[in-house]
Structure formats: structure tokens, C-alpha cells
Amino acid sequence: MPDEDFEQFVRMRYTELLHTAYLLTGSVTSAEDLVQACLLKIMPRFGRIAEPMPYLRRAMVNQRTSWWRALRRELLSASPPERAAPDDPARGLAERSALVAELARLPERMRAVLVLRYWEDLSEAETAEVLGCSVGTVKSQASRGLARLRDLLESQNAQRSAR
Known part of the structure; x- marks a missing residue:
């Protein structure tokens, strides 16, 4: 029991x-x-x-x-979330869904760093301890991960605008 x-x-x-x-x-x-x-x-x-x-x-x-x-x-969804109307209250949900989908495209270690640092709000030292790596690795993975997320989301937005 x-x-x-x-x-x-x-x-x-x-x-x-x-x-x-x-x-x-x-x-x-x-x-x-x-x-x-x-x-x-x-x-x-x-x-x-x-x-x-x-x-x-x-x-x-x-x-x-x-x-x-x-x-x-990994099995990932190839299709982005449906486009929300500008005044649609579900727009925030669609943006969050897009962010989660793009997060899933990141390498596993990078994703783990971003989740622990920014979702769990752990410090760099705490994240390093959880992952068993150095603080420098956490910093570099977080920086690269955020940059890659920005690029992925910008290209997704550009594709939507072109439609």
C-alpha cells in the first residue's frame, strides 16, 4: 500500500x-x-x-x-495548427499549440533545457543539476534553443502570410 x-x-x-x-x-x-x-x-x-x-x-x-x-x-505532426482569425479568442491557444509543436521539433536535450528553464522556472544551476551537465551547457542549449524556436515560428508565420 x-x-x-x-x-x-x-x-x-x-x-x-x-x-x-x-x-x-x-x-x-x-x-x-x-x-x-x-x-x-x-x-x-x-x-x-x-x-x-x-x-x-x-x-x-x-x-x-x-x-x-x-x-x-519521434513521430511529429507535419501540419501546423489551423490559422486563427485576427479577432478570434482562440488565437492564443493556436499560438501556444504552434509553440508546443515547434518545441517538439527541437533536439531532445535542447527541449529538456527549455522546458526545465522556462516552464519549470528552474535556475541555470538547478537545470544543470537535473540534467547532469554544466551550467555552460544549459546556457548554450537555452540560447540556441530559443533562437531556433524563434526561427521556426517566424518561418511558420511567413508561410501562413503567403497563403
């Missing part, structure tokens, strides 16, 4: 973990699977983990990497 502390932790942090997993995987079902797999792995030793959130973030990144290596390729 799971520990009450573990159950309380899951109730409090599940949504947050699911958001992070979604940004790492690009799919709701894959995100749910990722969170479930990582929670099952830590459940037996939860009481011995001093800082469960950083531990789980690292576990999710590692598990996602393992799945990616097993598949050897």
Missing part, C-alpha cells in the same frame, strides 16, 4: 508533473505514461528521497530519453 506522504505528494504535484511531461513528449497520452512510469519507479523509495520534484524531473528526462532511443525516431 502506498505511503500517505506519497499519495499526498501525487495529489499536489500531478498536474505540474503532467505539464512538464507534456512539454518533454509533445503528447498528452505520452505525458501521462511518462509521469505514471516515473511515479511507479520512485514509489517504493519515496520516503528516502529528500527532494522529490528535482528527482522526478530528472527521472522524466531520463525515461523520455530511454523511450526515444528505443523508438529511434
Whole structure:
């Protein structure tokens, strides 16, 4: 039977973990699977983990990497989201969908850095610790990742304008 502390932790942090997993995987079902797999792995030793959130973030990144290596390729959507009307209240949702789609096109390590730095709002040092790399690597991956996202989104907007 799971520990009450573990159950309380899951109730409090599940949504947050699911958001992070979604940004790492690009799919709701894959995100749910990722969170479930990582929670099952830590459940037996939860009481011995001093800082469960950083531990789980690292576990999710590692598990996602393992799945990616097993598949050897990612399945991405080739079609951009539908174009929103200028006064459409769903425009923000479409822009967010476009951002998530372009985020999914980034290399896995770069995506992990951006998710942890800007979605999870971790410091460069915390991100480096979770990913097991140097702060310099986090800085360079974040810089390159943001630049690549900007380029991808600008080219997508240019394609939409040309239609």
C-alpha cells in the first residue's frame, strides 16, 4: 500500500508533473505514461528521497530519453495548427499549440533545457543539476534553443502570410 506522504505528494504535484511531461513528449497520452512510469519507479523509495520534484524531473528526462532511443525516431505532426482569425479568442491557444509543436521539433536535450528553464522556472544551476551537465551547457542549449524556436515560428508565420 502506498505511503500517505506519497499519495499526498501525487495529489499536489500531478498536474505540474503532467505539464512538464507534456512539454518533454509533445503528447498528452505520452505525458501521462511518462509521469505514471516515473511515479511507479520512485514509489517504493519515496520516503528516502529528500527532494522529490528535482528527482522526478530528472527521472522524466531520463525515461523520455530511454523511450526515444528505443523508438529511434519521434513521430511529429507535419501540419501546423489551423490559422486563427485576427479577432478570434482562440488565437492564443493556436499560438501556444504552434509553440508546443515547434518545441517538439527541437533536439531532445535542447527541449529538456527549455522546458526545465522556462516552464519549470528552474535556475541555470538547478537545470544543470537535473540534467547532469554544466551550467555552460544549459546556457548554450537555452540560447540556441530559443533562437531556433524563434526561427521556426517566424518561418511558420511567413508561410501562413503567403497563403
